[in-house]
Amino acid sequence: MRVTVLVRPKQGILDPQGEAVQGLLRKLGFSVGGARVGRLVDLEVDAPTAQEARSQAERMCQELLANPLIESFEIEVEGE
Amino acid sequence: MSVRPRIAVLVFPGSNDDRDAAWALGALGADAHLVWHAEQALPRGTSAVVLPGGFSYGDYLRCGAIARFAPVLDAVREFAAAGGAVLGICNGFQILCEAGLLPGVLRRNRDLEFVCRDVRIEVVRTDTVFTARCEEGQQLTIPVKHGEGAWYADDELYSELDAAGQLVLRYAEDCNGSVGDVAGVCNEARNVLGLMPHPEHAVDPLLGSGDGALLLAGLVDAARERTLAAV
Numbered sequence: 611m612r613v614t615v616l617v618r619p620k621q622g623i624l625d626p627q628g629e630a631v632q633g634l635l636r637k638l639g640f641s642v643g644g645a646r647v648g649r650l651v652d653l654e655v656d657a658p659t660a661q662e663a664r665s666q667a668e669r670m671c672q673e674l675l676a677n678p679l680i681e682s683f684e685i686e687v688e689g690e
Numbered sequence: 691m692s693v694r695p696r697i698a699v700l701v702f703p704g705s706n707d708d709r710d711a712a713w714a715l716g717a718l719g720a721d722a723h724l725v726w727h728a729e730q731a732l733p734r735g736t737s738a739v740v741l742p743g744g745f746s747y748g749d750y751l752r753c754g755a756i757a758r759f760a761p762v763l764d765a766v767r768e769f770a771a772a773g774g775a776v777l778g779i780c781n782g783f784q785i786l787c788e789a790g791l792l793p794g795v796l797r798r799n800r801d802l803e804f805v806c807r808d809v810r811i812e813v814v815r816t817d818t819v820f821t822a823r824c825e826e827g828q829q830l831t832i833p834v835k836h837g838e839g840a841w842y843a844d845d846e847l848y849s850e851l852d853a854a855g856q857l858v859l860r861y862a863e864d865c866n867g868s869v870g871d872v873a874g875v876c877n878e879a880r881n882v883l884g885l886m887p888h889p890e891h892a893v894d895p896l897l898g899s900g901d902g903a904l905l906l907a908g909l910v911d912a913a914r915e916r917t918l919a920a921v
Contacts (some may be wrong), residue, residue: 624867626802646818674759677752677788679795680842 611663612688614653617676618648651675660690694721695737700766700782702746702757707779707890711742712864714890718903720910727760737768737790737920738775738913741782743835750769752797753838762768763789768788770858774843775819775912777905780836783874783884792875792884793851794843799836800867806835808898810862811873811887815855819912821882823904827861830901832887838887840867841875854878 612655619625625646632645653670663664667685701708703711712722723733725768727746732739746757757763763785770776770791778786781821786792786913799805813824843851848869851857859874866886889902 624800626798628865630802654823663698674751677755677795679844680797 611655611657611660613653613663613667613673614654614688615651615653615667616648616680616684616685617651617685618683619646620680620682623680641679648681660687661688664690691762692719693914693917694719695910695917696721696723696733696735697738697740697910697913698723698725698732698736699740699742700725700727700760700762701742702744702760702781702785704741704746704748705744705781707743707781708889710888711740711779711890714893714906714912715740716742716900718910719834725747725762725782726763727757728766729762732765735917735920736769736774736915738767738777738909740909741776741778741785742890743780743782746781749781749838752788753781754786754788757781757785758789767791770877770882773879773881774916775909777820777909778882778884779888779890780834780839780886783886784838786882786884791882792877793847793856794841794869794872794875796886797840797842798838799840802851804835804837805839805866806833808833809865809873809887812860812862813858815858815862815876815896817855818858818880818883818908820876820891820905820908821858822908822911824908830892830904831899832867832889832892832902832905833898834887835894836866836886839865840869841872841886842869851875858883877885 627647892902
């Protein structure tokens, strides 16, 4: 089952990468009020149901894919 | 005749300061052993552990996030729980934070640049084995070289750690955007310390500074005591 995990810097956490990207976009003439840079992980999960795939992905995020001190995560399961 | 205590220096794929650390510890009277990350146990008689700098597992995902699952880390966890002194330098600090052995996390430097120079750090607390040879408020000159060394804790955690005296070292100059200019943090039991500066690169005045030797000698002292206590 195809699962996509989005990992973002938590709200309120300074994101220097995002600031650099925003600064450059503005320089290029784009009107950008904010930019945050996170990470996307595409997974192929062996699971019988979408619900099971989601709960596995949640555990993956807690154990490895995100650091809860600074990052939040969002999970999308195909067909859910 | 003085005892040469055995100190394990862990080696992960991508570690690159392991040999410098082992050399420095040897020069300070320790018997340093390089220990591969896949080992299940520390060498017999290990009396202190160092996690060196580098880019373990290519720093994939987040610095230290993968190394924390290395087999040898279970042995380090046990060693630390039994009161053994554990020092994490740079990438070693990142690993200890990811492993939950130290509080907080290391993030990309505020200005996004790789900082590589001598910095002055201030010893805030001397009640750890690592800083026992220092004076409170003493300034040390030790080099840093990192891109992801900005230590972060939220306000609540920061106040807790500050009150508990776990913020052991601070930068005495602007370095990387660390919260509270924190350069080194210890655990609650005070036997695990992580710091971004590299004491192993500052053990001989000929190379700029010998101040790092003060911190490493503290570790060697503790290792020697532990060895003698076990005899």
